[in-house]
Amino acid sequence: MSHVIPYIAAIQEAIREEMERDERVLYFGQNMATSPEDPFLKQFGPDRVRVTPISETAEIGMATGAAVAGYRPVVELYMAEFLLVATDQVVNEGTRFHFMSKGQVSVPMVMVAGYGFTAGWAGQHTGSIYGMFMGVPGLKVALPSTPADAKGLMTTAIRDDNPVLFFQNYLLLLDEGEVPDGEHSVPFGVADVKRAGSDLTLVGTGYAVRTALKAAETLARRGVSVEVIDPRTIAPLDVDTILSSVARTRHLVLVDQATRHSSVAAVIAAEVAELGFSSLEAPISMVTALDSSIAYSKPVEEFVLPDEHKVIRAVEASLGLAPAST
Amino acid sequence: MANANPTDGSAPAALDAKRLAWMYTQMYRIREFEERVKSTFTEHPGILRGHTHLADGAEASIVGSIAALAPDDQIVTTYRCHGYPIALGTDMKLMMAEIYGKATGLCGGLGGSMHLYDVARGFLGGSGIVAQAIPHATGAAWAAQIRRQGQAIVCFFGDGASKQGAFHESLNVASVWKLPIVYVMENNHYQASTRTDQEDANAAHGEPLSTKAKAYSMEGVTVDGADPVAVHATLADALARARSGTGPTLVESLVYRLSAHGNLIAPPGVPLNYPEHEAIAIFGNREEYEAALRGDPVPRFRHRLVTEGALSAEDADAIEQAAREEVDEAQRFALDSPWPAPDSGLDYVYA
Numbered sequence A: 001m002s003h004v005i006p007y008i009a010a011i012q013e014a015i016r017e018e019m020e021r022d023e024r025v026l027y028f029g030q031n032m033a034t035s036p037e038d039p040f041l042k043q044f045g046p047d048r049v050r051v052t053p054i055s056e057t058a059e060i061g062m063a064t065g066a067a068v069a070g071y072r073p074v075v076e077l078y079m080a081e082f083l084l085v086a087t088d089q090v091v092n093e094g095t096r097f098h099f100m101s102k103g104q105v106s107v108p109m110v111m112v113a114g115y116g117f118t119a120g121w122a123g124q125h126t127g128s129i130y131g132m133f134m135g136v137p138g139l140k141v142a143l144p145s146t147p148a149d150a151k152g153l154m155t156t157a158i159r160d161d162n163p164v165l166f167f168q169n170y171l172l173l174l175d176e177g178e179v180p181d182g183e184h185s186v187p188f189g190v191a192d193v194k195r196a197g198s199d200l201t202l203v204g205t206g207y208a209v210r211t212a213l214k215a216a217e218t219l220a221r222r223g224v225s226v227e228v229i230d231p232r233t234i235a236p237l238d239v240d241t242i243l244s245s246v247a248r249t250r251h252l253v254l255v256d257q258a259t260r261h262s263s264v265a266a267v268i269a270a271e272v273a274e275l276g277f278s279s280l281e282a283p284i285s286m287v288t289a290l291d292s293s294i295a296y297s298k299p300v301e302e303f304v305l306p307d308e309h310k311v312i313r314a315v316e317a318s319l320g321l322a323p324a325s326t
Numbered sequence B: 001m002a003n004a005n006p007t008d009g010s011a012p013a014a015l016d017a018k019r020l021a022w023m024y025t026q027m028y029r030i031r032e033f034e035e036r037v038k039s040t041f042t043e044h045p046g047i048l049r050g051h052t053h054l055a056d057g058a059e060a061s062i063v064g065s066i067a068a069l070a071p072d073d074q075i076v077t078t079y080r081c082h083g084y085p086i087a088l089g090t091d092m093k094l095m096m097a098e099i100y101g102k103a104t105g106l107c108g109g110l111g112g113s114m115h116l117y118d119v120a121r122g123f124l125g126g127s128g129i130v131a132q133a134i135p136h137a138t139g140a141a142w143a144a145q146i147r148r149q150g151q152a153i154v155c156f157f158g159d160g161a162s163k164q165g166a167f168h169e170s171l172n173v174a175s176v177w178k179l180p181i182v183y184v185m186e187n188n189h190y191q192a193s194t195r196t197d198q199e200d201a202n203a204a205h206g207e208p209l210s211t212k213a214k215a216y217s218m219e220g221v222t223v224d225g226a227d228p229v230a231v232h233a234t235l236a237d238a239l240a241r242a243r244s245g246t247g248p249t250l251v252e253s254l255v256y257r258l259s260a261h262g263n264l265i266a267p268p269g270v271p272l273n274y275p276e277h278e279a280i281a282i283f284g285n286r287e288e289y290e291a292a293l294r295g296d297p298v299p300r301f302r303h304r305l306v307t308e309g310a311l312s313a314e315d316a317d318a319i320e321q322a323a324r325e326e327v328d329e330a331q332r333f334a335l336d337s338p339w340p341a342p343d344s345g346l347d348y349v350y351a
């Protein structure tokens, strides 16, 4: 059995259920629980649910400290860019403790950060900055594209004994989807085949999964069978599922809303080039954002971002198809 | 080009009738402009994207501060940045076009509402990330100190911003280096939907936020930000200290924002609008909000000038009429302007 809820509600559902299951789970951040009517505050009380000042360094650092001291904090950061003011706390503190202490310390915490608000939020609030965090040993990074994965990955994130950066996409917040009833978790490091296909493998990351699925659907109407893969977590990254798909399709296109050199696409391309080179019949193609900041004005914003049309062009080029007139 | 302030900024001179009228004009122009931005959400749905933050309620603080500047002084602000350039003399047409995302905008539609710049008039920009422009202002003050031309910097930010390390780190170094800077914290009693007493140690203990100045051994002043004359006097003093090398000042200017923090935050497809103020929407405190409306600094200043005889009712009406016409023209210009070329997004990545 399942129920249909928006992406954002699925995330909240996971946090609520984990807080019910485990009283060590804390939930805090800015501009939340400011009124006594707040549902989390009402259900779990002010010891476990708190509003914080605009102090990301303290918020993330305190999550780290509370985790070291035995709790399982979830810190709500809203936009991913806000955690950049506390980059040390994200990449160079809690992520190192387990290793440096020879396993004495573990830091079970979740940082929730929204990304990619490419709806006129302009230069400082629209970035797809997840790629910056995928090479940090000790840090896990989740990047759900559907309500079911959002809930399942959040459940796993809260139960994980390591710092987890959970990226939610701002454009997907109200997207509805089926979420399994009852306890639902999605393992880290296991990619999901969102659409099966045989001619070409298309890997999307986060929001770009939606772009990839749209392109695959359009191409299907032309008789082109595209397999769409969603890695779901980018650290750990499930390279095997991608390799075995490419072994069948022999063609790989990657879609990512990050700029080319800080994209997950670049990392996947390198892995497949090294480990799956003999499978490939055409060069790997990356459809990413152009190397620029995101403009406020819509036509300029759209110009630098990957879209269905750009993905279709890349697929056509990879398969040697004549471009369809659109 | 320097800013359009008619004063020479050299002394905290008494404000004569002409300068008071200038101040009222700027306050009214800002209000009229912001109301038009706000009504765009309903009158021209889809034009405004992302997030806009209005300064309604803070006009007296903005204009009182800008009125104390000398022509070569510079300012740094936040994302709530429409008011300052208007008072500095930036063409409203270019501002509206920027906020509408048009090619003719102040920044060609690349920046938008949160990212205005007019460097020629001393507006060095701001940041959409809370408090992160405070160090930029502090660096500009260092540059002014090195240049030794008597320039000073005014750095505007909100109450919430004073909870960031960037604020504390900047005030400390500015005090140690005696930088020519005035930090103007516009305390509107909220950071988005959090009340100041829920997140600020001073407020929680019933103390003014200017208390923070003590930690950095600098002058700290709290002023009624609804009174442009009081703000002007406070800034004039603080700027004189800054220029003389005595050091920086933290001014806490008490204001009340009359709109919600910003427009609705929603994915594309959901019509954007301005929700009710958080006092009502989150805290159910309609009285607080209505009291603030009754104290609206714009009509209050008009009333005062007219009662004191500094401005006739006819002149005040004429100022308001001219502002409406100016905003009409700015809006027409913005609506009629073309969109930027899509590939202009690649033009300014590197200098």
Ligand SMILES: Cc1ncc(C[n+]2csc(CCOP(=O)(O)OP(=O)(O)O)c2C)c(N)n1
Binding pocket: A030, A054, A056, A082, A085, B080, B128, B129, B130, B157, B158, B159, B160, B161, B162, B188, B190, B191, B192, B261
């Ligand atoms: C580092 C950072 N954290 C959070 C935000 C989200 N945010 C934008 S404005 C704002 C409130 C700021 O309040 P205040 O400094 O009082 O200024 P006001 O908006 O009231 O003028 C917040 C939390 C941000 N932009 N940057």
Ligand SMILES: [Mg+2]
Binding pocket: B158, B159, B160, B186, B187, B188, B189, B190, B191, B192
């Ligand atoms: Mg505020």
